[in-house]
Amino acid sequence: MDRRVYGVETEFGITHRPTAGRGLPPDELARYLFRPVVDFGRSSNIFIPNGARLYLDVGSHPEYATAECADLIDLIAQDRAGEAIMHDLAVEAERRIAADGFTGQIWVLKNNVDSAGNSYGSHENYLIPRTTHFRRLSGILLPFLVTRQILVGAGRVVPSDDQRPAHYAFSQRADHMWEGISSATTRSRPIINTRDEPHADAAAHRRLHVIVGDSNMSTTTSLLRYGSTDLVLRMIEAGVPIGDFELENPIGAIRHISHDITARAEVRIRGGETMTAVQIQRGLFERAQRFVREHGAHHDHVETVLELWERTLTAVETGEHALIDRDIDWAIKKRLVEDVANARGLGYDHPRLEQLDMAYHDVNPERGLFHLLVRRGRATDILSAEHVRQAMMTPPRTRAAVRGEFLSTARAFGAEATVDWVHHKLVDRPLEAVMVKDPFAPEDARVEALLDKLGDRRTQLREVSAEERRRSGVCPALTDRYVLVSGGTTEDPPVI
Amino acid sequence: MAAQPQKQPHRSGGSDDADQADQSQLKANPQATQRAEELDSLLDEIDTVLETNAEEFVKGFVQKGGE
Numbered sequence: 001m002d003r004r005v006y007g008v009e010t011e012f013g014i015t016h017r018p019t020a021g022r023g024l025p026p027d028e029l030a031r032y033l034f035r036p037v038v039d040f041g042r043s044s045n046i047f048i049p050n051g052a053r054l055y056l057d058v059g060s061h062p063e064y065a066t067a068e069c070a071d072l073i074d075l076i077a078q079d080r081a082g083e084a085i086m087h088d089l090a091v092e093a094e095r096r097i098a099a100d101g102f103t104g105q106i107w108v109l110k111n112n113v114d115s116a117g118n119s120y121g122s123h124e125n126y127l128i129p130r131t132t133h134f135r136r137l138s139g140i141l142l143p144f145l146v147t148r149q150i151l152v153g154a155g156r157v158v159p160s161d162d163q164r165p166a167h168y169a170f171s172q173r174a175d176h177m178w179e180g181i182s183s184a185t186t187r188s189r190p191i192i193n194t195r196d197e198p199h200a201d202a203a204a205h206r207r208l209h210v211i212v213g214d215s216n217m218s219t220t221t222s223l224l225r226y227g228s229t230d231l232v233l234r235m236i237e238a239g240v241p242i243g244d245f246e247l248e249n250p251i252g253a254i255r256h257i258s259h260d261i262t263a264r265a266e267v268r269i270r271g272g273e274t275m276t277a278v279q280i281q282r283g284l285f286e287r288a289q290r291f292v293r294e295h296g297a298h299h300d301h302v303e304t305v306l307e308l309w310e311r312t313l314t315a316v317e318t319g320e321h322a323l324i325d326r327d328i329d330w331a332i333k334k335r336l337v338e339d340v341a342n343a344r345g346l347g348y349d350h351p352r353l354e355q356l357d358m359a360y361h362d363v364n365p366e367r368g369l370f371h372l373l374v375r376r377g378r379a380t381d382i383l384s385a386e387h388v389r390q391a392m393m394t395p396p397r398t399r400a401a402v403r404g405e406f407l408s409t410a411r412a413f414g415a416e417a418t419v420d421w422v423h424h425k426l427v428d429r430p431l432e433a434v435m436v437k438d439p440f441a442p443e444d445a446r447v448e449a450l451l452d453k454l455g456d457r458r459t460q461l462r463e464v465s466a467e468e469r470r471r472s473g474v475c476p477a478l479t480d481r482y483v484l485v486s487g488g489t490t491e492d493p494p495v496i
Numbered sequence: 497m498a499a500q501p502q503k504q505p506h507r508s509g510g511s512d513d514a515d516q517a518d519q520s521q522l523k524a525n526p527q528a529t530q531r532a533e534e535l536d537s538l539l540d541e542i543d544t545v546l547e548t549n550a551e552e553f554v555k556g557f558v559q560k561g562g563e
Contacts, residue, residue, distance in 0.1 A: 015557040017547060028558045059560035107557075113552045120562035189563065211563070343539055354543070355550040358557060365546045376538060 002298050004230060005068045005127040005200075005398065005439040006075045011061040011120035012086055012363070013111055016097070018104035019348060023095070027104065030060035032093040033086075040478040046187050047419050049052045049408050049481050050393055051400025052078060054085070061120050062086060062108070067400030068421075068439045072301055076222045077383055079392035081477065083110055083363040084388055088475035090364070097111055110215045111154065111361035112172035115232065115354070119176035119189075122215040124226070126208040126233060127200065137208075138192060142180055144284055145191050145212050145244035146254045147277035149174055150263055151312045152225040154214035155330030157337060157348065157357040158259070166258065166348035168337065172214045180250040191250065199421040201437040208233070212254070217361060217370035218422050219382045220308065220327040224244050227305030230290045234298070241289050245280045246270040261334070263316045308369070325378075327411055331362050332379045336369065392477040401442040404481070412461050413454040413483035426450065450490050457488035460486055 014030060016023030022030070022409040034044045037054055041047075045055035051067030055094050056384035065080030069075035086108040094106050113119050128137070153170035160166040182190035193209040200207070210229070216222045235242055246269065247253045253267035257277045288309070292302055308327065315331070316321035325331040337353050346352055362368030373379040395404035399421075406424045416427040425433035432453075434446045451457065461482040464472075469479040547553045 011562045013557065013559055017553065017556060023556060057562045059562040061559065061562035063562070114557050114559050116558045118559060120559075127520075215550070227497040339535055340539060340542070343535060351551040351554045354554045355546060358554065359546055369542065369545075371538075372538075372541060372545070378538075398541070 003070050003440060004233070005125075006067050006072070006226060007114045007125040008066055008075065008079050008226075009063060009065040009121070009123040009125070010079065010082055011057055011063045011122070013050075013109040013114055013120065013361075014060070014062065015109070016102075016104055017107065018047045018102060020103075023104065024102065026060040029093070030056050030062060032038045032096055033089045033106070033108075035061055035094055035096060036478055037091060037476040045406060047403060048477050049395070049404050049479075050078070050081065050391065050477055051395035051398075052082065052477075056323065057120075059118070059120065062089070064144065067395055067403070068398040069396045069400075070398050070440060072223060072226050072299065073382070073387075074224060074396040076219050077387050079222065080383060080388045081391035085393055085475055085477045086110075087111065087147060087348045087363045087365065088477070092188060092474045107358075108363045109358055109361045109466070110217060110363055111358060112215055113156070113183075119173065121173070121211050122213045123193075124210040124213055124229070125207050126210070126229065127198070128208050128233060129237060130198075130202070130204055130206050131204070132237055138173075138181055138242075139246050140236050140242050141232065142191060142250050143247050143280055144229070145210065146247060146250050146267075147256070147280045148212075148225070148228070149214070149258055149330075150277045150281065150316050151228065151328070152214070152216060152221050152311065153330045154216060154361070155333040155357070159354060159493045160349055161319055164259065166353075168261050168334055168348065169258045170261065171254075171258040173212060174254045177251055177254055192256070205439075214329070216329050217368075218332060218379060220380045221329045223301060224231070224305060224308045224312065224380060227301055228288070228309050231291070231305065232284060233303070235287060235291050238291070238295070240287070240291060243283050244269070244271070245275070245283060262319065273328070278313055281309075281313055282317075282417055285313060285319070288384075326380050328444070332370070332373060333357065333449070335378070336360065336373065359488070371404060389476065390466070392475070393466060393479070393481070397442040399436050399439045399441050402436055402444050402447050405443075406447055408481035409451045409454065409457060411480055412484050414484070415454055424450070426454075429453070457482075460484055 007236055014026055016029050017392050034056060038044055047053050055063050057063040066078035069078055090106045090108050134194060147378055149171040154172050155167040156169045156172045158167055158169050177189055177191050179188050179190040181192045181194055182188050183194045191212040193211050195209055196206055198205045198207045205317045248268040248270050256265045263278055268274050289306055313329055315321055321331045325335040330446050340356060341353060358464055360369045365371045374381050395401045403419055407419060423433055432450055436444050462485045463482055470476045473479040
């Protein structure tokens with residue numbers, strides 16, 4: 001596909017650190033965090049004006065699902081907006097718990113493991129044509145995903161256990177994958193999830209759901225993650241020969257690769273040959289490079305993706321991690337951990353290093369270590385702060401724009417509305433609900449017609465400026481885009 | 497503000513390091529001194545944002561899995 005719809009769902013870890021004693025348990029803390037969400041949307045599971053979805057997942061993990069994006073930078077900005085929303089919610093929750101007589105700080109972590117070995121995910125969605133041969137897809141995509149961690153893993157300080165001393169690994173999630181492909185996510189965690197909910201025309205599309213990825217802090221790493229995966233999918237869709245890297249044991253391989261930061265770990269290809277992750281990735285990279293040469297670049301970031309991909313492979317292969325230690329999460333974090341360990345004379349088993357690992361993923365822009373490293377020039381960032389602020393309030397130019405307009409307009413007129421990824425319904429006009437099956441469509445005439453029934457939008461609604469929205473609420477993402485200025489026929493005032 | 501991904505390694509390896517090591521025997525390398533100062537300042541800043549009791553922080557973060 002030349003244009004593709006992408007989305008990413010991030011589950012956050014939360015912890016409360018009082019000045020003394022035990023913190024609030026996760027369920028209570030999550031309730032505090034989501035109070036402004038409930039105030040805004042009367043539920044803890046809502047779509048918000050930027051088109052994204054906010055909810056509390058199993059285990060009281062706050063979850064943010066980006067809206068449909070058709071551009072990689074939009075996707076990364078939407079994802080980063082989710083972090084900014086979580087930070088705003090944490091600031092407000094700290095204020096509320098203080099008012100209720102509790103002390104301490106709240107931490108929202110965009111990572112994938114807690115200290116007891118529980119895991120939570122970062123799930124990627126890619127729209128693919130229904131015609132894609134699934135056997136061919138999994139045969140190529142699985143080895144790519146198993147080895148992708150050497151490019152875009154978030155890195156992890158792994159404490160010692162019966163089998164291994166404490167060490168540094170490429171991936172947070174590798175140890176928590178149990179199957180190659182399956183339809184379940186909580187019972188059996190597969191690398192590729194086959195749950196087939198396209199949220200689009202099912203005759204034309206399917207939604208590829210990848211749950212193996214680590215949550216990335218670095219926007220540069222994110223670009224490589226989504227950009228390289230999209231290129232591999234393009235080659236699969238185009239039917240070009242990609243070589244045979246099918247692994248004998250994908251789950252054994254993903255763990256084996258993760259725990260050898262020298263990247264010399266060998267894994268067995270079906271048929272008997274052994275290869276390293278670098279060799280497999282190099283094979284896929286070279287084919288992608290050739291594919292782009294022959295078919296042209298399909299978006300503005302292809303060249304950057306290829307450059308990052310190649311440079312990272314070289315860094316991993318040669319052990320010269322300095323080549324990428326400002327751009328790639330695992331290498332940025334590894335440099336930090338090693339610098340602290342060396343300066344303070346700490347071994348990998350020291351809890352301080354595990355603490356650094358967690359604090360790297362802190363979404364707080366002042367306190368979080370990733371953000372601190374960006375300020376010090378030890379990590380790159382491809383987005384500006386302004387870009388992220390905008391993504392908190394404005395949907396991308398896809399179906400998300402239809403959803404955002406529908407929600408915002410209904411709210412301004414005080415009309416109760418429900419939406420999901422596809423449906424748009426005014427509660428008072430249930431028979432006129434509109435399904436928008438095209439995820440690329442930034443507008444829809446039927447939805448426009450339905451909204452026109454609420455009143456004259458041009459004369460009755462005023463668009464609130466970004467600046468006003470920033471000042472008006474706990475979080476700009478939870479503010480209204482329009483206000484009713486005259487002639488409202490509504491009984492309920494709009495909730496602001 | 498936003499910085500582009502680096503195109504070149506920002507720290508040299510191999511023979512340059514060896515050269516620098518040779519020089520540092522004669523006089524302190526100003527670049528190395530600056531790096532050491534930057535690292536000290538980074539470590540200090542980290543100490544101000546992180547809880548002193550690392551073990552308590554780490555053990556305190558337990559949350560049942562999601563997905």
